[in-house]
Amino acid sequence: MAAQQERQQQQGQSVGFEDYLPVMAERLGEEGLMQELAAGFRLLMDPASGLITFDSLRRNAPLLGLGAMSDADLRGMLAEGDFDGDGALSEMEFCVLMVRLSPELMDEPRRWLDDAVAQASQFLFTS
Numbered sequence: 001m002a003a004q005q006e007r008q009q010q011q012g013q014s015v016g017f018e019d020y021l022p023v024m025a026e027r028l029g030e031e032g033l034m035q036e037l038a039a040g041f042r043l044l045m046d047p048a049s050g051l052i053t054f055d056s057l058r059r060n061a062p063l064l065g066l067g068a069m070s071d072a073d074l075r076g077m078l079a080e081g082d083f084d085g086d087g088a089l090s091e092m093e094f095c096v097l098m099v100r101l102s103p104e105l106m107d108e109p110r111r112w113l114d115d116a117v118a119q120a121s122q123f124l125f126t127s
Contacts, residue, residue: 053087
């Protein structure tokens with residue numbers, strides 16, 4: 001993963017969140033990653049509602065280097081993770097969105113599943 005990031009930087013491509021989350025997961029472990037995501041949520045949330053709202057995201061976006069994002073882009077981010085349709089992100093919605101934005105996190109579990117299916121298929125069709 002680090003080699004991929006270095007290649008992207010050398011080629012002038014930006015290295016985004018989706019590139020760092022798998023590295024964080026590898027280094028911190030599952031519990032550490034969830035703690036970091038929870039800390040990120042608290043940084044962005046509106047203290048009064050306990051949710052990430054458009055206003056809290058707009059206000060705190062510069063802390064994450066996202067200050068130049070348009071209102072439409074910020075609303076799009078909220079909409080992508082807003083599963084219950086309330087216009088804001090709960091901590092669970094935020095964590096799910098962060099993982100969804102980093103599909104590389106699912107590569108290893110996907111390989112385990114593929115191997116298990118292949119073994120089960122082989123057992124079923126050779127027995």
